[in-house]
Amino acid sequence: MGVTLVMNITIDADVFLFDLDGTIYLGDVPIPGAIETVKYLESLGKRVFFLTNNSGHTGSEYVKKLAKLGYLAQPDQIISSGDATIWYLKSNRSGKSVFPLATKTFTDELKKNSIPISKEADIVLLAFDTTITYEKIWHANILLSKGCEFITTHGDLVCPSEFGNMPDVGSLTALFTSSSGRKPDVICGKPYSIMAELINQRIKNVSLDRVLMIGDRLYTDILFGIKNGYRSVVVLTGETSSDVLDRSDIKPDHIFNSVNDLVQL
Ligand SMILES: [Mg+2]
Incomplete structure (x- = not known):
C-alpha cells in the first residue's frame, strides 16, 4: 500500500478498537497490509487501541509482538482481559x-x-x-x-x-x-461491560457512536460493540466465514474482507 490510501467513506470514527488474533495477525503472521492500515488511521489523527481476551500475557509482551510486526504501540494502547x-x-x-x-x-x-x-x-x-x-x-x-x-x-x-x-x-x-x-x-473481558468501562475512561470525551470495534469473532468482538454502544465491523480474516455470518443473530454494522477495507486505494 502506498500514499494513495483514503478513508473508506462508509467508516467515520474517531476511535478504532482492534481485536488482535484473526484481525491484525494470525498467530505470528501479520495480515498483509494490516499494520499499514493502522498507521494510516493514526496519521489521520484517529486513536487506536488493541483489545485481547488473552489474560496469559501482559501488555508489554503485546508491545513486543506488535513491534516485531512493525508497529510501535504505547503500553496504554493495549487492553487485555x-x-x-x-x-x-x-x-x-x-x-x-x-x-x-x-x-x-x-x-x-x-x-x-x-x-x-x-x-x-x-x-x-x-x-x-x-x-x-x-x-x-x-x-x-x-x-x-x-x-x-x-x-x-x-x-x-x-x-x-x-x-x-x-x-x-x-x-x-x-x-x-x-x-x-x-x-x-x-x-471481565469481551463481550462484557468491564473492558468497555476501562476503554471509556481512557477515551473520555468521545461519544460512543464515534467508536468502532473491529474483530473476527461475532460472540466476543461484535457482541462487545453491540452491548456497549460502539459501532462494529467484522473481518473475515479469522474465525467468521460468510456462512457463520448468515446463521448468526449477531449482526455487525459492516462486513469487511479484512481491516484493509477500512481504507480505500
Ligand atoms: Mg480474534
Whole structure:
C-alpha cells in the first residue's frame, strides 16, 4: 500500500478498537497490509487501541509482538482481559484477596498492582493459565464451595493455536461449574461491560457512536460493540466465514474482507 490510501467513506470514527488474533495477525503472521492500515488511521489523527481476551500475557509482551510486526504501540494502547480484571479489582474490590489460577506473568501483574494474594482468599480469580495443576483446581474448588466470589478474566471456550484449539477460561469455568455448582459472579473481558468501562475512561470525551470495534469473532468482538454502544465491523480474516455470518443473530454494522477495507486505494 502506498500514499494513495483514503478513508473508506462508509467508516467515520474517531476511535478504532482492534481485536488482535484473526484481525491484525494470525498467530505470528501479520495480515498483509494490516499494520499499514493502522498507521494510516493514526496519521489521520484517529486513536487506536488493541483489545485481547488473552489474560496469559501482559501488555508489554503485546508491545513486543506488535513491534516485531512493525508497529510501535504505547503500553496504554493495549487492553487485555487481564488489564480489565485488574482495573475492576482495584476499583470495585479494593483490599479483597484473590486466589489466582493464572500464569506467573499475570500473577506478577496482580502483585505489581498491590492486589493481595492468598490461599484463604475472598475471590477465586480464573485467568488463562497454562500452568494449572490438579492441586490448584482442587483448592479453588474448595474455596468456591465455601462461597468465595468467582471472577473470571473472560469467557472464551477455546484459544486457537497452530496445533489445534487450546481449552480456554470458559472451558475451565465449565469444569468448576460442574464440580462446585458455581457460575462466575463477574466476567471481565469481551463481550462484557468491564473492558468497555476501562476503554471509556481512557477515551473520555468521545461519544460512543464515534467508536468502532473491529474483530473476527461475532460472540466476543461484535457482541462487545453491540452491548456497549460502539459501532462494529467484522473481518473475515479469522474465525467468521460468510456462512457463520448468515446463521448468526449477531449482526455487525459492516462486513469487511479484512481491516484493509477500512481504507480505500
Ligand atoms: Mg480474534
